[in-house]
Amino acid sequence: MSVKYQQLLVVDPAKCTGCEICEAACSFAHEGKFMALNSRIQRIRIEPVINYAMSCQFCTDPPCVAVCPQKCMAKDERTGVIHVDEDKCDGCSFCIRVCPFGAISLHTTRKKAILCDLCESTEEREPQCIKYCPKEAISLKPVNALSQEARREQVLALIKGIEKETKEPQKEEGAAKA
Amino acid sequence: MVKGYIGKVAKINLTKDKVEVGSLPEEYLRDYIGGYGFGAKTLWDELKPGIDPLSPDNILIVNIGPFPGTYLPTSSKYGVFAKSPLTGIFGMAISSGSVGQQMRQAGLQQIQFYGKASKPVYLFVDDGDIQIHDAKDMWGKLDSWQTEDRIREEYHDERIGVAAIGKAGERLSHIACITNDRNRQAGRTGMGAVMGSKNLKALAFRGTHEVEVAKPKEWKALALDLIKRANGPATLKYRDLGTPINTLNFQKLGCLPVDNFREGTSDQAIDISGEVMAEKWVIKKAACSCCPIACDHLCLAREGPYKGSISSVDFESLFALGCCSGVYDMNAIIKAIEMCDRDGIDTISGGICVAFAMEAYEKGYLTREDCGGVDLKFGNGDGMVSFVDQMCSRSTKAGELLSDGTRFAAQKIGKDAMNFAMHSKGLELPGYHLSALKTAALGFAVSIRGGCHLRNGAYSPDVKGTFDRFKEDKADERAKEVKKVEDNYAIIDSYIICKFTRGIYKNDDEMAQVYELVTGFPLDGKQMNKVGERIVNLSKCFNIREGWKREDDGLPERFFSEPQTKGPSKGVVIDRKGFEGMKSAYYAARGWDEDGIPTKEKLKELGLDFVIGKLK
Structure with missing residues (x-):
């Protein structure tokens, strides 16, 4: 698997408003019709304030692939995307039961397993949820970039703490003078 | 073939427990477009003039337009129409959230409710299957939020769209609203009371009906553009500070209704401004289905007896339960909005009714005893919160009076009360002096x-x-x-x-x-x-x-x-x-x-x- 393609669809819960436009864009791009239940990304709202959108996390050793009795699911080692051979899929839903992220759905009319393919199969060939998300809450990031970002944030927080410690006494001095 | 529209109408006779499904003619769709247009045409055609709005003779109509389910910005809306018990004329109220989209997915364009159920019921449209269920475990027991939760739990589906009434609607308060997705209301003209009068506790929807559009390629391009524009300068006000930005703007113009519209400015306006709200009270901005704006400014009450209460605060709720009642305590306002939303009264009418009661109390037309022992003077935030409950539950003499709006209360009180009953044609006025x-x-x-x-x-x-x-x-x-x-x-x-x-x-x-x-x-x-x-x-x-x-x-x-x-x-x-x-x-x-x-x-x-x- 190439480093370049170890990517994840990342949703920022601070930016996500739960508007479901990703679902509309996804189903329309894949099916040519709007039907939120056939979206490969699904909005979740936990009252009162949590909003998020969940899709395939491209597991390294995907349980859906392992469990499929029809052997109709396969992971593309180059892109990480898990493909479903719809000719073989009989809709048994074993994959749905084992997916720890709830990222697989059963198509409402075809009754086949559907999950995120990063819009490979669509005319646009790039993730439509990212393109249509009004809040820019969704992005496609290499796994390495994610860990780099996390490290960076932690270091910045640490530096801030150090700065705070060194600056605060000065502030007090100023206040005393005033 | 027509696209967008699902075009199906369900005529439900609650008295006879009979459901009829038909198709709306193409010219009806074209000539009246959707929501309001359908409401106007169908009420004109079907409603007998002069009926009592809270009798089984009234017809309750629920409409969507051609857009729910698509990603047209803010398209998941539904409208409720009937002869209004509050005004006695054309009643209409519009709400958003998930209900418009779920009703479209469930396969209905319009529902017409006739008659009155013999016992409390709720409607569940499950992918085109129209079911009337017993609601005795909800009626008198659950508020609108709990009703929504209960129905979603019962069918193991958190995406079911639910529009419900609270105790105010059950008790036929003329200012009763219909609540869905917690923070969204078909608020005005007492549509919740019409639901209550039909023994109808809730409407619930889900389904798998797809939406096709006439010109998919052009639609993809224009809709994307509109979604981006809906997150651009034209909607900045609603996304950023939200409509409460009006508070200080209106203060500058002298058109902020204060103390039941006696004044247009207040020294304390800053406390209920969008600016302070953003800094101190807002914890999350949330959106309705297919809305790029996300105007719901969810606020948390942080201290005092209302600590922990969360509600969506917009300018209309804020002015009515706030400065119009002389209240500048955000904790009390957040709590009062939550109560209005749960128990089901319109926050505009509700707030103006509180303000009217405060002025009537000041003039001695209502006594402390009438108000359940509460000293209902302008500015009493706890009194305001208590009075919201008194109206929703009709538990006191004054609460009973104001439960049916300011015009009704002023007629009963007499004297000069009508001069300060802040309504037009019976509907309480919004936040503009x-x-x-x-x-x-x-x-x-x-x-x-x-x-x-x-x-x-x-x-x-x-x-x-x-x-x-x-x-x-x-x-x-x-x-x-x-x-x-x-x-x-x-x-x-x-x-x-x-x-x-x-x-x-x-x-x-x-x-x-x-x-x-x-x-x-x-x-x-x-x-x-x-x-x-x-x-x-x-x-x-x-x-x-x-x-x-x-x-x-x-x-x-x-x-x-x-x-x-x-x-x-x-x-x-x-x-x-x-x-x-x-x-x-x-x-x-x-x-x-x-x-x-x-x-x-x-x-x-x-x-x-x-x-x-x-x-x-």
């Missing part, structure tokens, strides 16, 4: 559903300075402006989309184009606004058939004779003669006679021939 906004005074007075800022947005030319807001001059120009916007707003309410997106369209032709791309029916801007004019006229005719008279297009006496005593609008009142002149100009601009009755020629021009001869 009308002495300081003369175009708005006209627009709010002629509004089809009673005191309302959303029929024609007539405050806008005053605030923008298009007209002199302190004068009644240029009556013809003002009248034409009000008519023009009103026709367009009738389309927005029929599509149904949110008025917060009105600024994202380049022009009327583009607004019409979205309809054409989705449905396949050709439409341009001019034709579109003509349909809007048809809808306004038909709902007006409904009002006339119910006995509307020119003098009903009025405003509270306070605006004509009690000027504000301070601030930038100090000393200004509405001139009665100038006001009547603006009304005449408006009727003329509409092609109506001096009494406000549409002429035969106008009705013919609009394709409303079927109305001719039926207006008494």
Whole structure:
């Protein structure tokens, strides 16, 4: 698997408003019709304030692939995307039961397993949820970039703490003078 | 074949427990577009004139337009229509959240409820399967939030769209609303009471009906553009500080209703400003289905007895339960909004009713005992919270009175109470002090559903300075402006989309184009606004058939004779003669006679021939 393609669809819960436009864009791009239940990304709202959108996390050793009795699911080692051979899929839903992220759905009319393919199969060939998300809450990031970002944030927080410690006494001095 | 629309109507007779499903004719869809248009046409055709709004004779109509399910910005909306118990005329209330989209997925364009169920029930439309279920475990026990949770839990599906009433609707409060997705309400004109009168606790929807559009390729491109624009400068106000940005803006103009509209400014306005709210109270901004804006500013009560309460705070709820009642304690306001939403009363009418009760209490027309022992003076936040409950549950003499709105309460109290009952045609006024906004005074007075800022947005030319807001001059120009916007707003309410997106369209032709791309029916801007004019006229005719008279297009006496005593609008009142002149100009601009009755020629021009001869 190439480093370049170890990517994840990342949703920022601070930016996500739960508007479901990703679902509309996804189903329309894949099916040519709007039907939120056939979206490969699904909005979740936990009252009162949590909003998020969940899709395939491209597991390294995907349980859906392992469990499929029809052997109709396969992971593309180059892109990480898990493909479903719809000719073989009989809709048994074993994959749905084992997916720890709830990222697989059963198509409402075809009754086949559907999950995120990063819009490979669509005319646009790039993730439509990212393109249509009004809040820019969704992005496609290499796994390495994610860990780099996390490290960076932690270091910045640490530096801030150090700065705070060194600056605060000065502030007090100023206040005393005033 | 028509796209976008699902086109199915369910006629449900609750008395007979009978359901009939049919198809709406193509010309009905084309000539009346959706929401408001469908409500106007079906109520005109089906409702017997002169009936008691809370009797089984009333018809409750639920409509969507052609757009729910698509990603047209703010398209997941539904409208509820009936003869209003609060105003006695055309009743309408619009809400968003997930219900419009779920109703579309469930496979219905319209529901008509007739009669009254013999016991409490709720409706579940499960992918086209229409079921009426027993609601005895909910009625009298669950508020609207709990009802929503209960139904979603029962069917193991958190995506079910649920619109429910609380105890206020069950007890037929004339200001009762319908709540969905916790924070969204079909709030105005007492539609929750009509549901209650039919023993109907909730409506629930889910399903798998797909939406096809007429021109997919063009639709993808235009919709993407509109989604981006809906997150651009035209909607910044709603996304950033939200509508509470109005508080300080209105303070500057002297049009912020304070102490039941006695004043237009307050020294404490800052405490309930959008600026302070953003800094101190907002914890999350959330969106309705397919809305790029996310205007719901969820606020958390942080201290005191209401600590932990969370509700969505917008300007209308904020002014009504806040400065209009003299209350500047955000903790109490957040709590009161949550109670209104859960127990099911409109926050605008509810807040104005609190303010009216406070003034009546001050004048000695209501005693402390009438108010359940509460010292209901202006500014008493805890008193305000308590009184909201007294109205919802009709638990005290004053709560019982105000549960049916200010006009009803003022009639019962007598004396000079009607002078400070802040309503028009029975509907409590929104947050604009009308002495300081003369175009708005006209627009709010002629509004089809009673005191309302959303029929024609007539405050806008005053605030923008298009007209002199302190004068009644240029009556013809003002009248034409009000008519023009009103026709367009009738389309927005029929599509149904949110008025917060009105600024994202380049022009009327583009607004019409979205309809054409989705449905396949050709439409341009001019034709579109003509349909809007048809809808306004038909709902007006409904009002006339119910006995509307020119003098009903009025405003509270306070605006004509009690000027504000301070601030930038100090000393200004509405001139009665100038006001009547603006009304005449408006009727003329509409092609109506001096009494406000549409002429035969106008009705013919609009394709409303079927109305001719039926207006008494």
